[in-house]
Amino acid sequence: MLKAPGDQESTPNVKSATETESRARRVPPLLTDPPAPSAREPNFATPRFRDLRERLIQGALRVSAGISILTSFGILFILLKESLPFFKEVSPIDFLTGTTWAPLMVPRDYGVLPLVGGTLLVTGVAALVVIPVGSLAAMYLSEYASDRKRKILKPMLEVLAGIPTVVYGYFAITIVTPGLKAIIPGIEVFNALSAGIVVAIMIIPTVASLSDDAMRAVPKSLREAGYGLGATQREVTVGVVYPGALSGILAAYVLAIGRALGETMIVTMAAGATPQLTLNPLESIQTMTGYIVQVSMGDTPAGTPGYLSIFAVGLTLFVMTLCINLLSFWIKRRYRQAYA
């Protein structure tokens, strides 16, 4: 970072001290003579006033940057604090290993596995659809499309990521589900398959666009080496470019899966409200997010275990997405070392 005239000495940088110094030497020293005071207005340009103002502004900027710390720990703190009373009544082991989720009717059961299973089923369907579709689309954008086509197609594809999820939910129940019913007559009105497919459509741009970036970062010389050995374009794409960009592509998959895990409106509207452990995507299920919406829209009295359970479910979801995020950071860090 460049050093500015009037910087406070206590600036907490200097990791690469030599570099900062050599750059600072190129910057002329602070002009100590203040400009001549104007007759009309008081002189605010004195070094003292300027230093004070600089310090105040820097403080304000620092506070703004620190909001993310507050938000992160705020979410974690609130989830822990609110689910604590729940875990006083329901043991965490029963919660995490129970296979029946029936918090709103007697006999009550608080086994979260059906909700986790529902979330994973929808995410699984979405991943099965989006990984081939998104990867192939990325291969087209990066290897086959001309620069002009790519410049038009990529932003258009990214429109898909900007459509509100409630619109996708509507799409799922009014168009995709009836369409699936025409092909598979036995499918239930609310089902994991339709929700999963629509979630997949939503995250196509995430996978395609990030994988395209990763594949374009593969050096041209590798492709040329492939062609030099007599490979066809498909053989180069599948055998050289895709493996060469694999870590970036994996990071894109992981990011997309993280978005599918936390997706709320599509699964609430299309996947149903029947918590059950099943691998059959044609059945109605309930996801963690779907349950949270159901309770917060209903009239479960605040303070009861039924209501507090949403915070325990939220905490479970938070831990799952945190693991996914950490995985993607880890992959990305490895990727950076690949073609620097």
Place this chain on the structure above:
Amino acid sequence: MKRSELFPNNIARRQRRDRLFRLMTVGATSIGFIALAVLITGVLIEGLPFLTLDFLDRFPSRKPELAGFKAAFWGSLWVIGLTTAITVPVGVAGAVYLEEYSGESRFQKLIELLIANLAGVPSILYGMLGLIAFVRMFQDTTDPTYFLGIQLPFGRSVLAGACTLSLLVLPVLTIATREALRAVPDSLRKAAYGLGSTRWQCTRHHVLPAALPGILTGVVLSISRALGETAPLIMMGALTYVAFTPAGVYDQFTTMPIQIFNWAGRPQADFHSVAAAGIIVLLAVLLGMNALVVLLRNRAERSRIS
């Protein structure tokens, strides 16, 4: 490995496979566009008959042909206006600190990691944060008390909704703004420092104006996201049936996505058409915002000294 295994000699077959593969990639790319086209056509066919001028001027009703979007439309404008007012200064300031002030510090590394993680936290969890931190302010009731004319806790108000959405989209804006700031050449800063300007003077008068087009893109990206969000607002208790428009920041509200969700969930088919009409309005507003930013950005780019 034998040579014949590495690249088999039957070139005609390999080229046939190549053509097939190319078709597959084209097909995969078009799936997204086909879905988009089907979605938009479906919504238009369903919704257009219900989309009258009156639609924006009526409150919700139990009869689909009388149902209107007024409360949701104005509710969304209130929430989004306030969200913008909170998000833009805070997000840009945070990004400026990280790019122009902090240098490579531990504080910066921590924040970078947290922002990247926050961008991946499901939006409904922000709704929980909003419910506890803003709607209830860690109390058991939402009965308002007043402190210096500020109502505490915020209750299920426009203000609480806007604060929640701001926290949700801050990472988006911060990441985009940082990228815009990083693209400003160092020569600009060197010139400003060389003339004796302080760090803030340089940032305010040179770096921020140069980064403005990129920042504007980030603003629209984050505000569009806030405009389409449903789950966190439902979580924090925004209403689904509202027959008034907010008159102040402490009023209760509903928004367009929530109203659409409500209509789409009803059993009568006619309400699905009303939902489609609502979707047309929502998408039109989003499209308008994005078009506006393209205009603004072109203008900012033209007036910039390159």
